[in-house]
Amino acid sequence: MQSLRHMAHKADKAVDKAKIRIKEALNLFDPVIIFPYHGYANSTKAYINGRILEKERMIHEDNDVEGSLWHNIHKVWKRYESDEVPGVEIEGELYGHTARTTSNEEGYFMLVFDLEGQQLKDGWHKVKLRITDMPYDLEYEETTEGAIQVCNEQNCFGIISDVDDTIIKSDAMHAIKKLRIMLTKDAKSRVAFDGVDHLYRNLTAEGKNPLFFVSGSSYNLYDMLVSFCEHQSIPQGPFFLRNIGLDPTKWFKQDTNEYKKEHIEHLFEVFSKLSFICIGDSGQKDPEIYLDLYKKYPGRIKAIYIRHVHTDKRRQALKEMADSTDIPFLIMSDSKDALDHATAQSWV
Numbered sequence: 001m002q003s004l005r006h007m008a009h010k011a012d013k014a015v016d017k018a019k020i021r022i023k024e025a026l027n028l029f030d031p032v033i034i035f036p037y038h039g040y041a042n043s044t045k046a047y048i049n050g051r052i053l054e055k056e057r058m059i060h061e062d063n064d065v066e067g068s069l070w071h072n073i074h075k076v077w078k079r080y081e082s083d084e085v086p087g088v089e090i091e092g093e094l095y096g097h098t099a100r101t102t103s104n105e106e107g108y109f110m111l112v113f114d115l116e117g118q119q120l121k122d123g124w125h126k127v128k129l130r131i132t133d134m135p136y137d138l139e140y141e142e143t144t145e146g147a148i149q150v151c152n153e154q155n156c157f158g159i160i161s162d163v164d165d166t167i168i169k170s171d172a173m174h175a176i177k178k179l180r181i182m183l184t185k186d187a188k189s190r191v192a193f194d195g196v197d198h199l200y201r202n203l204t205a206e207g208k209n210p211l212f213f214v215s216g217s218s219y220n221l222y223d224m225l226v227s228f229c230e231h232q233s234i235p236q237g238p239f240f241l242r243n244i245g246l247d248p249t250k251w252f253k254q255d256t257n258e259y260k261k262e263h264i265e266h267l268f269e270v271f272s273k274l275s276f277i278c279i280g281d282s283g284q285k286d287p288e289i290y291l292d293l294y295k296k297y298p299g300r301i302k303a304i305y306i307r308h309v310h311t312d313k314r315r316q317a318l319k320e321m322a323d324s325t326d327i328p329f330l331i332m333s334d335s336k337d338a339l340d341h342a343t344a345q346s347w348v
Helices: 002-025 069-080 175-184 196-203 219-232 256-270 286-296 312-323 335-344
Strands: 032-036 039-041 045-054 089-094 097-102 108-114 123-133 143-150 158-161 211-218 239-242 276-281 301-307 329-332
Touching: 032 123, 032 143, 045 089, 045 123, 045 143, 069 175, 069 219, 089 108, 097 108, 108 123, 158 196, 158 256, 196 335, 211 219, 211 256, 219 239, 239 256, 256 276, 256 286, 276 286, 286 301, 286 312, 301 335, 312 329, 329 335
Parallel strands: 039 143, 158 211, 158 276, 211 239, 276 301, 301 329
Antiparallel strands: 032 045, 039 045, 045 108, 089 097, 089 123, 123 143
């Protein structure tokens, strides 16, 4: 199985390289852009990732435009058919600190800034990004700006949240319903759970406490999720999403549980002085993931809030989990349940 994965990965790489060379020779490329994702920082290091892509107007310029059914379907297709550009050298500058890297074979990059000697204020800061070397004869937009959320860990706590069926109604447990929602609805027409905006604004103390989204969704949906949060007045935060594609160690995508644990543990490491409220839903394994991490990292998770979107049998299983632990474990029917609990604890 492993050798078959390596063979598929090599074939995929070869096809991508051939496609790039053909498009370069025939001048079929759209302008190339840096597409940054929201970054994050503690008092000593800052991180920002993103992707080098061909520019798609309906994705990268007109994302807030709601169109017909076929327009939305075309948009979803363009998100997943994204044309990445590997081997591009990128430089970032953040208040005089510089970092450099090169986009990988899927066009992804990560910049890490050493902030020793400079204390940045909590909140959002702009970072300048620039393409310093383009290995192909392509038109490209040389510079852009990204945003990094700084937390110096003097805050009360952080919030780690799932996305699907936690803030946005996705019917993730029903493949056909989920696909229908994805194809027919975009950022402005997707539905948030009642009270999510009010809950998250209170938990973040209007930006004081940092918010992080850790989801099994693909980075191909990043633009939609950011626009959805803006439209629904949900506070922004860095999104930790999945890369979907062939890889030597996996088929198309990493296991959701493994992925979420890995990135939450990374947040525990980066923000080593913070405890977190973890929010998820009962549809998948969020409760099990959060409880496992609570046991592995005592004191790092101060409460677990789980939105119940599944069966009565699953609710009973959640109740047994809640009864078996000493951490506040709330099974919420709506966002007000969580807000009432946080208020009673004097967390908001």
